[in-house]
Amino acid sequence: xxxxxxxxxxxxxxxxxxxxxxxxAAYFREAPEEDRLWTMAxxxxxxxxRAVSATQLRLWAAERARIPLWxxxxxxxxxxxxxxxxxxxLPPPAHETDAPLSYWTRLLLDIAxxxxxxxxxxxxxxxxxxxxxxRFLFNKxxxxxxxxxxxQKLMTRALAEATGQDEAVLAHRLMGDWAPxxxxxxxxxxANDPSANLxxxxxxxxxxxxxxxxxxxxxxxxxxxxWKWDGIRAQIIRRGGEHYLWSRGEELMTDRFPEFAAxxxxxxxxxxxxxxxxxxxxxxxxxxxxLQKRIGRKTVPKKLLAEAPAMMLAYDLLEWEGEDIRxxxxxxxxxxxxxxxxxxxxxxxLRPSPLVEITDWQAxxxxxxxxxxxxxxxxxxxxxxxxxxxxRKRGDWWKWKLDPLTIDxxxxxxxxxxxxxxxxxxxxxxxxWDGPDLVPFTKAYSGLTxxxxxxxxxxxxxxxxxxxxxxxxxNPELVFxxxxxxxxxxxxxxxxxALRFPRMVRWRLDKPASEANTLADxxxxxxxxx
Amino acid sequence: xxxxxxLTFTDMGIWCPxxxxxxxxxxxxxxxxxxxxxxxxxRSGHGRYLATETAAPVMRHRLxxxxxxxxxxGEVLRIGDAQVSFHPAGHVPGSAQIRxxxxxxxxxxxxxxxxxxxxLSEPFEPLRCHAFISECTFGLPVFRWTxxxxxxxxxxxxxxxxxxxxxxxxxxxxxxxxxxxxxxxxGPIGPILTHGAVEATNRVMRDQGLPLPVTVQVxxxxxxxxxxxxxxxxxxxxxxxxxxxxxxxxxxxxxxGWMALRGVRRRRAADRGFVISDHADWQGLNEAIRATGAEKxxxxxxxxxxxxxxxxxxGYDAEVVATEYEGEALEAPEVIE
Ligand SMILES: [Zn+2]
Ligand SMILES: [Zn+2]
Numbered sequence: 022x023x024x025x026x027x028x029x030x031x032x033x034x035x036x037x038x039x040x041x042x043x044x045x046a047a048y049f050r051e052a053p054e055e056d057r058l059w060t061m062a063x064x065x066x067x068x069x070x071r072a073v074s075a076t077q078l079r080l081w082a083a084e085r086a087r088i089p090l091w092x093x094x095x096x097x098x099x100x101x102x103x104x105x106x107x108x109x110x111l112p113p114p115a116h117e118t119d120a121p122l123s124y125w126t127r128l129l130l131d132i133a134x135x136x137x138x139x140x141x142x143x144x145x146x147x148x149x150x151x152x153x154x155x156r157f158l159f160n161k162x163x164x165x166x167x168x169x170x171x172x173q174k175l176m177t178r179a180l181a182e183a184t185g186q187d188e189a190v191l192a193h194r195l196m197g198d199w200a201p202x203x204x205x206x207x208x209x210x211x212a213n214d215p216s217a218n219l220x221x222x223x224x225x226x227x228x229x230x231x232x233x234x235x236x237x238x239x240x241x242x243x244x245x246x247x248w249k250w251d252g253i254r255a256q257i258i259r260r261g262g263e264h265y266l267w268s269r270g271e272e273l274m275t276d277r278f279p280e281f282a283a284x285x286x287x288x289x290x291x292x293x294x295x296x297x298x299x300x301x302x303x304x305x306x307x308x309x310x311x312l313q314k315r316i317g318r319k320t321v322p323k324k325l326l327a328e329a330p331a332m333m334l335a336y337d338l339l340e341w342e343g344e345d346i347r348x349x350x351x352x353x354x355x356x357x358x359x360x361x362x363x364x365x366x367x368x369x370x371l372r373p374s375p376l377v378e379i380t381d382w383q384a385x386x387x388x389x390x391x392x393x394x395x396x397x398x399x400x401x402x403x404x405x406x407x408x409x410x411x412x413r414k415r416g417d418w419w420k421w422k423l424d425p426l427t428i429d430x431x432x433x434x435x436x437x438x439x440x441x442x443x444x445x446x447x448x449x450x451x452x453x454w455d456g457p458d459l460v461p462f463t464k465a466y467s468g469l470t471x472x473x474x475x476x477x478x479x480x481x482x483x484x485x486x487x488x489x490x491x492x493x494x495x496n497p498e499l500v501f502x503x504x505x506x507x508x509x510x511x512x513x514x515x516x517x518x519a520l521r522f523p524r525m526v527r528w529r530l531d532k533p534a535s536e537a538n539t540l541a542d543x544x545x546x547x548x549x550x551x
Numbered sequence: 552x553x554x555x556x557x558l559t560f561t562d563m564g565i566w567c568p569x570x571x572x573x574x575x576x577x578x579x580x581x582x583x584x585x586x587x588x589x590x591x592x593x594r595s596g597h598g599r600y601l602a603t604e605t606a607a608p609v610m611r612h613r614l615x616x617x618x619x620x621x622x623x624x625g626e627v628l629r630i631g632d633a634q635v636s637f638h639p640a641g642h643v644p645g646s647a648q649i650r651x652x653x654x655x656x657x658x659x660x661x662x663x664x665x666x667x668x669x670x671l672s673e674p675f676e677p678l679r680c681h682a683f684i685s686e687c688t689f690g691l692p693v694f695r696w697t698x699x700x701x702x703x704x705x706x707x708x709x710x711x712x713x714x715x716x717x718x719x720x721x722x723x724x725x726x727x728x729x730x731x732x733x734x735x736x737x738g739p740i741g742p743i744l745t746h747g748a749v750e751a752t753n754r755v756m757r758d759q760g761l762p763l764p765v766t767v768q769v770x771x772x773x774x775x776x777x778x779x780x781x782x783x784x785x786x787x788x789x790x791x792x793x794x795x796x797x798x799x800x801x802x803x804x805x806x807x808g809w810m811a812l813r814g815v816r817r818r819r820a821a822d823r824g825f826v827i828s829d830h831a832d833w834q835g836l837n838e839a840i841r842a843t844g845a846e847k848x849x850x851x852x853x854x855x856x857x858x859x860x861x862x863x864x865x866g867y868d869a870e871v872v873a874t875e876y877e878g879e880a881l882e883a884p885e886v887i888e
Contacts, residue, residue, distance in 0.1 A: 033813070034822060088692050089864065095857045096691045101814045109693035109811070157813075444815065471818070 025122040026154045045179030054206040055123035062201045064176045068165045069126050072133040086110040104160030108153050118150045174412045192411045197221030222256040222267040223339050224411035228418035236382045246377040248397035251309050252299035259292040278331045280370045287365050291343030294335045301332035306396045310509050334374035347409035392423045393550050399423045425504035428538045432499045435481045436492045445474045446481040455540040462516035468525035500529040500537050508547050557658040560872045569653040570633030574660045577875040586662025587646035591877040603637045606645030612755045640664040641675030642829050643728035658682040666835040670735040677842035684849040688830040690858035696832045703736040714780035719801035723787035727752045730784050734763050742767045746785035852876040
């Protein structure tokens with residue numbers, strides 16, 4: 022574990038990409054093969070099956086630290102991370118050992134089925150053999166959520182550097198559902214067997230945001246435009262007589278969207294389609310709230326299937342007749358896509374996402390303003406000649422989102438942040454006027470600079486009216502411009518509205534609270550865009 | 552037996568009725584006893600000040616022409632019906648706990664304190680008392696300091712690695728207290744550069760005879776090339792501003808108890824966080840309080856309500872007192888404290 026802990030410390034200490042890649046590549050050259058495999062798994066969001074619940078971990082840690090559970094719970098939000106809180110409260114280890122990372126992951130796999138006393142004994146013994154950083158990492162193995170500023174792409178780059186393999190090939194091999202228990206480093210990274218994993222999706226091609234005038238992208242004829250839908254980006258894979266649905270977050274969603282099973286009879290084997298899964302109404306998408314009901318549900322009741330049926334609007338064809346066609350120009354892939362889908366029965370939930378005509382940039386800019394009525398987030402611009410890149414690459418794909426909606430609101434409650442912002446007030450509740458009253462309608466916690474949060478924190482301390490645990494009610498004086506992507510009706514909120522992706526864009530030092538917006542203004546937006 | 556109020560808590564500060572004086576008041580008063588020279592404890596505008604001999608020079612430097620008398624550690628002074636004495640708090644050079652005795656009843660005001668070793672500050676002296684007024688800046692069980700000697704050697708390792716690459720090592724530390732503790736702790740590793748605010752305090756402390764290594768103040772006409780790879784000590788706020796640009800691609804670090812938290816380390820966007828504090832950690836607070844033998848504990852600044860509940864569960868009669876002390880601020884608002 023010491024080698025893995027040293028890698029973690031090196032990665033955690035630097036923000037420089039090159040330094041991270043170098044540290045990872047050195048690790049991938051030197052660490053035992055099983056440790057390498059586990060490291061790859063952890064950095065791509067895989068972890069051993071959860072052997073212990075978070076509740077058990079907290080109880081055992083508090084007990085071992087000889088503190089009451091309430092005290093542990095008070096410290097947790099200050100630290101902002103359960104694994105770290107536990108690592109910090111435990112007494113120093115009695116006797117340190119240096120077993121490799123794979124020893125600890127195997128231990129967790131082994132105890133998963135053991136009775137509780139045995140699991141507790143194993144966890145307490147582990148804690149007593151690991152130093153603070155190692156404990157933190159061990160706890161992360163148990164709880165998951167291993168985020169250390171290393172993207173899958175960066176890891177793949179380091180792996181390519183360490184093994185001499187092609188980066189794009191590696192990126193593809195690391196997709197899909199592999200686990201360290203069922204493969205080896207040699208089989209996963211070094212072997213070249215295309216049939217190894219039929220369910221494997223391709224790395225998604227991602228876009229950068231358009232900055233400034235899209236006319237800078239050059240002649241209109243070189244581009245195709247389509248709506249940027251607000252759903253779940255996904256790939257449908259039809260191979261080996263089966264079908265698979267993968268989200269961009271590399272989650273296998275096949276069983277959650279049973280409506281796509283019918284595609285098996287119509288799509289030929291060796292087909293992979295990139296598109297957006299949406300909840301679908303008569304002939305247009307339903308608001309995101311409808312899809313939200315289906316996210317996170319492993320099984321879907323009939324009623325929900327009828328209320329929020331899924332549809333995939335296809336953007337791209339990545340594999341056709343068993344051949345990887347990602348290097349063909351986009352306009353050619355698009356032609357093949359349209360051909361492939363043309364013969365499908367119209368009742369099937371798969372159709373091409375319509376292209377938006379580009380006569381000139383000016384006209385397209387106007388068309389973009391209609392995105393909200395189309396229930397889209399904006400436009401996507403794709404170069405006709407572009408291949409389907411792995412990951413986010415500048416130049417060929419651009420997202421041109423709508424400008425957000427905005428409203429000026431008064432801060433009424435403040436709460437301290439978590440983790441890196443534990444000492445600052447960063448989470449605020451905002452209200453708008455309803456006659457003489459202020460009605461809270463949203464929370465927001467991002468969008469300001471640290472310097473601004475510092476100033477606001479000092480202000481909050483001096484302007485607290487009431488405290489409810491960690492929350493302070495403050496003088497309704499400060500006005501902020503809140504931006505958001507959408508607005509929906511809500512019965513759960515007193516204001517009657519719920520916002521999508523609210524964040525602060527500006528501290529309106531120029532505005533007194535009396536000039537903030539009103540509930541009527543919000544209702545008007547709801548009527549127009551809800 | 553009910554504890555007689557040797558000290559009471561007013562909205563101007565901690566007041567002793569028997570002697571009619573205040574301890575570390577935050578509003579102007581006639582007579583102020585000061586635990587130490589940090590800005591939240593030693594404020595301007597009081598009629599008369601009383602502090603330890605070691606604390607006096609920095610207070611004069613910070614507060615200008617004040618009417619200040621001094622008292623050596625341990626010496627008892629009678630003020631009205633109160634017997635007053637100052638005892639080392641281990642926080643910064645000259646820092647004191649103030650012991651007040653009235654009619655056999657003893658109360659102690661801790662000011663800020665720490666139990667860990669510091670080469671310049673007089674070591675913390677445990678005092679028996681009936682009531683103890685304690686800070687609890689780091690009053691949560693997640694704060695446990697590592698041995699300061701270990702931290703100092705990790706600072707020198709960091710500096711040596713950067714020097715080998717020809718890079719400056721710029722470390723952010725409070726201009727009064729932390730900066731000098733680092734200077735004395737890292738030892739004579741060859742001229743160390745300092746920000747003007749740190750150097751001003753250095754000068755005061757050297758004049759009073761405290762052993763600090765040689766430092767060179769950074770001025771616009773200092774030849775930085777001649778000092779390539781040096782360790783630079785500056786107030787935390789200087790690391791976020793234009794001042795630091797002159798050092799090129801320097802490695803940056805912060806020295807603070809808050810650096811124990813990964814989230815805070817990451818937010819400060821420095822390359823390194825060194826966990827070193829002039830306040831007591833969780834073990835230190837508990838140990839200090841136990842050693843007083845006091846039944847009555849008042850907690851002033853820090854995680855007061857949590858720490859109070861913990862103390863109450865340990866059998867103490869514990870209370871939170873609202874004060875205007877600030878503890879170890881993470882975002883030092885001013886350069887000179
Ligand atoms: Zn202090
Ligand atoms: Zn203080």
